[in-house]
Each structure stands twice: as structure tokens, then as C-alpha cells.
Amino acid sequence: MIRPPQKYLPCLFYLLAFSTAFAQQEKYVSKVWSPDNKNGTFTNPVIHADYSDPDAIRVGKDFYFVASSFENIPGLPILQSRDLVNWSIIGHALKRQFPIDHFSTTRHGDGVWAPAIRYHNNEFYIYYPDPDFGIYVVKSKSIRGPWSDPILVQAGKGLIDPCPLWDADGKVYLVHAFAGSRAGFKSVLIVKQLNREGTKTTDEGVIVYDGHEKDPTIEGPKFYKRNGYYYIFAPAGGVSTGWQLVLRSKNIYGPYERRVVMDQGSSTVNGPHQGAWVQTETGEDWFIHFQDKDAYGRVVHLQPMKWISDWPVIGDDADGDGKGEPLLTYNKPNVGSTVAIGNPAESDEFNSAQLGLQWQWQSNPRDGWAFPYPAIGALKMYAQLSPDSLKNQWHNPAILSQKFPAETFKATVKFSFSSKLNGDQFGLIVFGSDYAYLSFRKVGTDLKLSMASCLSADKGNQESETLYSAVSDEKGYLQVSVHKGGICQFSFSADGQSFTTIGQTFVAKSGRWTGAKIGLFCSRTAVTNDAAFADVDWFRIEKAD
Numbered sequence: 412m413i414r415p416p417q418k419y420l421p422c423l424f425y426l427l428a429f430s431t432a433f434a435q436q437e438k439y440v441s442k443v444w445s446p447d448n449k450n451g452t453f454t455n456p457v458i459h460a461d462y463s464d465p466d467a468i469r470v471g472k473d474f475y476f477v478a479s480s481f482e483n484i485p486g487l488p489i490l491q492s493r494d495l496v497n498w499s500i501i502g503h504a505l506k507r508q509f510p511i512d513h514f515s516t517t518r519h520g521d522g523v524w525a526p527a528i529r530y531h532n533n534e535f536y537i538y539y540p541d542p543d544f545g546i547y548v549v550k551s552k553s554i555r556g557p558w559s560d561p562i563l564v565q566a567g568k569g570l571i572d573p574c575p576l577w578d579a580d581g582k583v584y585l586v587h588a589f590a591g592s593r594a595g596f597k598s599v600l601i602v603k604q605l606n607r608e609g610t611k612t613t614d615e616g617v618i619v620y621d622g623h624e625k626d627p628t629i630e631g632p633k634f635y636k637r638n639g640y641y642y643i644f645a646p647a648g649g650v651s652t653g654w655q656l657v658l659r660s661k662n663i664y665g666p667y668e669r670r671v672v673m674d675q676g677s678s679t680v681n682g683p684h685q686g687a688w689v690q691t692e693t694g695e696d697w698f699i700h701f702q703d704k705d706a707y708g709r710v711v712h713l714q715p716m717k718w719i720s721d722w723p724v725i726g727d728d729a730d731g732d733g734k735g736e737p738l739l740t741y742n743k744p745n746v747g748s749t750v751a752i753g754n755p756a757e758s759d760e761f762n763s764a765q766l767g768l769q770w771q772w773q774s775n776p777r778d779g780w781a782f783p784y785p786a787i788g789a790l791k792m793y794a795q796l797s798p799d800s801l802k803n804q805w806h807n808p809a810i811l812s813q814k815f816p817a818e819t820f821k822a823t824v825k826f827s828f829s830s831k832l833n834g835d836q837f838g839l840i841v842f843g844s845d846y847a848y849l850s851f852r853k854v855g856t857d858l859k860l861s862m863a864s865c866l867s868a869d870k871g872n873q874e875s876e877t878l879y880s881a882v883s884d885e886k887g888y889l890q891v892s893v894h895k896g897g898i899c900q901f902s903f904s905a906d907g908q909s910f911t912t913i914g915q916t917f918v919a920k921s922g923r924w925t926g927a928k929i930g931l932f933c934s935r936t937a938v939t940n941d942a943a944f945a946d947v948d949w950f951r952i953e954k955a956d
Contacts, residue, residue: 438499438753442953444817446496447743447752453496453713454740455680457699458755460814461708461926462488464525464631466574467495467687467699472746474689475528475554476699477504477537478711481924482522483771483812484508487537489554494750495689495697495713496743500768504537504549504558507775514775517806519869520923524590525631525685527574536609538564540571542590548610564605565612569594575609576634576641576663583609584663586619586643588630598622600632600643602663619658619665622647626656626669631685638721643667646684651703655684657723673698673714673725676736680712683737688716688723693745698725702737706843706897706919707815708926715741757816757952761790766811774808781811781933787946794835794935794943804846804932805868812842812930815919821892821955822929825907825948828885830858834936835943839889841899843927844869845920849889849901849913853943857881860903862914869923877914892955893919897927 444459462478469475474495480486485503492498508514508522526539537558538548545568547561564573564585573587583605591597603616622629626647635642643658654674658667675681686700696716701709714726714737726735759767764785772780781792795809804810828837830853838850838861847864860879865872888904897919902910919927933945 438497438751439756439758440752441754441757441816443757443820443955445752445754448740449752451743452740453743455712455737456702456710457496457713458490458498458711459707459817460710460755462490462711462755462814463701463709463924464572465686465699465701465711466525466527466633467689468528468530469689469691470530470554472692473554475535477526477528479525479924480505480523480771481520482508482514482518482773483925484514484773484775485771486523487526487539487549488768490755491554492750493748494744494746495691495699497750497753498755499753500755502555502768504551504556505539505561506558509541509547509561510544511775515777515808517773517808519773519805520925525572527572527633529575529577531577531609536575538573538575538585540573540587542569542571542593544568546570546573546585546587546612562610564610565603572631574632574634575605576636577609578636578663581607583607584634585612586632586634588632588645590630598627598629598647600629600645600658617664619643619660619663620645620667620669622656628653629656633687635688637718640721641667642723644686644688644723648684649682650709651682653682653684655686655698655700655725659721670722671734672723673700673735673737676734678736678739680737680739683712683714683726691744691746693747695744696723697744698723704926706921706927707818708921712737713741713744714738755816757813758950759790760788760949761947762788766790769813770811771813772808773810773812776809780809784946788948790947792837792931792933792945792947794837794933794945796938796942797834797934797936802871803865803868803874804840804842804848805844805865805871807932807934809934810840810842810930810932812840812928814928815893815897815926816952819894819955820952821890822950822952823888823890823907824931824950825888826886826945827948828858828887828933828945829943830885831941831943832935832937832939834934836861836935837933837943837945838931839891839901840930840932841891841893841917841919841927842930843920843922843925845918847899847901847914847917848932849891849903851882851885851887852878854878858885860913862901864914864917879913891929893929894955 486505840848
């Protein structure tokens with residue numbers, strides 16, 4: 412072993428301490444929801460945000476997690492944890508949605524449905540379905556990328572929820588389901604062979620399970636092999652009312668035995684299902700799944716799991732019948748070390764050269780929608796032209812948004828708005844199929860506070876708007892407080908200290924397959940060669956008053 416000279420040791424210790432402190436600073440700690448109880452236990456959900464259809468793996472000491480992202484870009488969010496309780500967003504596998512031109516406009520509920528992540532031969536694979544185009548795979552040697560452009564594994568409508576399995580004999584298989592809205596049928600699982608690269612299907616596949624009789628709407632399958640059995644973990648029964656099913660067989664094509672291994676039971680967790688089996692380095696088994704919470708989206712739960720007679724038992728099985736129910740509080744996984752508290756990012760000071768990883772657009776973004784401006788510590792958003800055909804914000808692609816982070820919270824944005832022409836606007840929006848926002852809007856030569864809302868925006872309804880008195884300064888603070896049940900109240904402040912309630916309360920509504928989101932937009936109605944812009948100083952998520 413080569414030892415450094417004694418005189419350099421203080422410097423090395425300083426650097427190590429600095430590096431450790433820097434690594435700890437990188438972890439974001441939420442002010443509104445943290446599942447770690449700091450006493451060796453955790454409380455579900457481990458992520459109180461809309462990371463739907465989760466899948467997860469462990470590579471070494473790290474757990475990696477992916478989720479559906481639908482039309483939102485960047486897509487395929489990747490989260491990392493060392494203990495399955497404290498999670499951080501570390502990147503996205505999809506920088507643009509393919510086909511690129513198709514997703515240059517809003518396509519609510521389309522795009523990336525339930526993905527699967529796997530690690531094989533020192534490479535990460537994420538398989539994801541687009542129900543209108545087929546099954547894709549993206550690959551990377553590093554979890555942080557760069558990721559390959561999507562490779563079309565199989566074209567077709569209605570092919571959803573793929574998951575691969577590399578067998579011991581070198582063969583590669585893919586299980587997937589069907590979306591009735593596109594394929595015209597559903598509730599069956601198909602197994603197909605893939606080429607050795609895992610990039611193309613090589614046969615038409617066979618049905619391995621038909622759920623019409625006992626397990627309607629079976630979907631979201633995850634493929635595993637253990638003790639000579641092939642296992643398919645699959646949800647059935649619908650998003651908000653379903654149960655977790657496990658199928659097993661000694662032959663990959665079946666016949667498969669069936670068992671319901673978890674349902675709501677007497678718990679308060681509705682529809683607990685669709686997720687991933689993971690194992691710690693210490694040999695503990697755990698199951699990650701979602702719960703649908705309406706406007707809050709599909710939040711993520713963690714359940715203990717054990718194997719009995721080669722069947723998984725998930726959650727609390729008090730009567731020993733092999734079917735568990737969700738636990739809300741439980742001992743944290745034993746991962747052999749203590750893990751610092753951390754949560755998915757929410758607030759953003761906009762001091763970096765990159766946007767916070769929590770932010771997404773409603774379509775493939777175009778140059779000029781927004782730029783980080785680290786020299787002044789702001790995000791510069793340029794007013795985007797709203798076409799005359801835009802009846803409401805539902806089809807506005809240039810909304811920069813993030814997920815609701817908890818049942819109750821408040822979001823505040825500090826900004827300055829350099830408006831120029833009639834119709835220029837900057838706003839804070841709570842967005843779903845119903846939405847509401849508070850904005851600065853140029854009306855003639857005045858800059859006014861505007862409160863607007865739209866019910867059933869997805870049906871093409873018009874906004875209703877109330878204009879308030881002119882503001883005396885182009886700077887200000889917009890805020891919305893969200894309370895249980897998704898009840899939202901907007902307010903405004905000129906100094907960041909004293910806030911005035913604006914308008915009536917509004918009840919947040921989910922989008923198409925997504926929870927409600929909170930975001931920012933900057934728009935205009937006039938054609939110009941030098942658009943208005945907003946300098947967003949910061950965006951903060953804090954406890955509601």
C-alpha cells in the first residue's frame with residue numbers, strides 16, 4: 412500500500428470531509444413529506460408523489476426506480492436509494508419523446524406507460540410501451556446516462572407494460588399485456604422471445620394467462636425466476652380497486668398457478684398493486700407498489716415480503732392465508748448501514764445551469780421556452796405565442812410543472828415580469844382536467860392580477876377569468892396553498908411577507924392517467940420579434956399555513 416506523505420494528510424482529511432459534506436448537501440430533504448421516522452421505522456407512502464407504475468432493481472448497494480411519465484418530458488424518471496425509503500431523482504432516460512414530431516404537441520395520457528428496468532451484462536435496460544406505437548427499449552452502461560435513443564422492439568397498437576427475462580440457457584423473453592382502448596381486447600398476458608440483444612421480438616408470442624374469469628384488466632406484468640419457477644407479478648382489477656396477483660410455473664409458457672398475494676383487506680390503502688420485488692444485500696425481500704389517490708396521483712408504497720412454499724407473501728398476513736394487506740408503518744429495510752434522509756426534489760432556487768430534475772414540460776420542448784440563467788440566479792421564461800385555437804391551457808405545451816409532493820403544502824414563486832404587449836402573461840397554475848391559476852397579465856397599458864379557472868378543460872371548455880386591480884410593480888410573489896382533498900387557495904404578495912387571498916378555493920383534479928401538477932407558464936397573444944419574459948428567482952415548496 413502506498414501511503415501519502417504525512418504533511419499531506421490534513422489536506423486529504425479536509426478533502427474527504429468536504430466531499431462527504433458535499434455529497435450530503437446533494438440530498439434534498441422535503442419540508443412537507445418524509446417517510447423516514449428517524450427511529451428505525453418508516454411510514455408509507457415512501458414517495459407521496461405521482462410516480463405511477465413503479466419498477467425497481469438493485470445493483471450493488473443501490474436501488475434504482477423508474478415510473479410512467481406519459482406525455483411529460485423529460486420522461487422515464489430515474490430515482491436512486493440506498494434503503495428503499497429515502498429516494499432522490501438522479502435523471503431521466505428519455506430527453507425527447509419519440510416520434511419527435513408527434514409529441515411536439517400535447518398528447519395527454521399517451522407516451523410512456525408502465526416501464527421495466529433491468530441490469531444485464533453490465534448494462535441497464537429500460538423497456539417501455541407507447542400504446543399507439545409499440546414497445547421500446549433504451550440502454551446505457553451508466554444509470555446516469557447517456558441513454559440510447561429508443562429502439563423499437565415491436566411496433567403495434569395496444570402493446571403495453573413489457574418486462575424482459577434473461578434465462579439461464581441464454582434465451583431472452585418478454586412478457587406484456589394489451590390496452591383494450593387500442594388493441595380492442597385486454598386481460599391477457601403474452602410471452603414472446605427476443606433476440607439475444609433484447610432489441611427485437613422474434614416470434615408472435617403465446618398467451619400464458621387469460622384473466623377474464625378471475626382477474627379482469629390484468630396488466631403491468633413483471634418477470635422473475637426463482638428456485639426453478641418462473642414468476643409473473645401482475646396487478647388486476649383496475650387502478651383504484653385492484654389486487655396484486657402472482658403467477659408461477661416450472662415452464663415459461665405455463666400452465667401458471669394463480670394466487671392473490673395482496674389486496675386492500677381492512678387497510679385504508681385502496682388498490683395496492685403493480686410494482687416490483689427487490690432484495691437487499693442482507694437477504695430481505697420487499698415489494699414496491701402504488702396506491703391511486705385521485706388528484707395526488709399514484710403514490711408509492713413499500714411493503715415487507717417473504718417467501719413461504721415458493722409463494723411470495725406481501726404486507727401483513729395476519730390470518731396466514733398467504734394473502735397480505737398493506738402496512739402503513741414498519742421497520743426500515745436492513746441494508747447494513749445508516750442512510751441519510753433524502754427525498755425527491757421539489758423546491759428550486761434556479762441557481763444552477765440545469766433545471767431541477769423534478770420539472771417537466773407537457774410535450775417535447777422547443778428552444779426558447781425557458782433558459783437557466785445562473786449568472787443572475789434565475790430561470791428566464793419567454794412568453795410563448797398562444798394560438799387563437801387554444802381555448803384553454805389543456806393544450807398549452809409550454810407549461811413547466813412538477814408533481815404534487817404531499818397532501819398539504821404551499822408553493823410560492825418569486826419573480827419579475829417584463830411585460831410588453833396586451834395579453835402578455837405569467838402565472839402559477841394548478842393543472843389537471845380542471846385547473847386554476849393566478850397570474851400577472853398585461854391589459855392594455857396596465858399589468859393586472861388575473862385569477863382564472865376552467866372545469867373539464869379536457870372537454871374544450873373555456874376559461875372563466877376575474878381581473879383584479881393593477882399591480883404597482885412588475886415584481887411579486889404568487890402562492891397557492893393545497894390542503895387535504897386537493898383544496899387550493901391562491902394568494903399574492905408584493906413583498907413576500909404579507910399575502911392577500913385571491914379568488915375562491917379550487918379543488919384540484921387529476922389529469923389523464925396522472926395526478927394534478929403545479930407549474931409555471933409565460934404566454935402572449937400578440938406576434939412580436941421580442942417577446943415578454945419572466946425572471947423566476949425561486950420556487951419553494953413548504954408546509955401549508
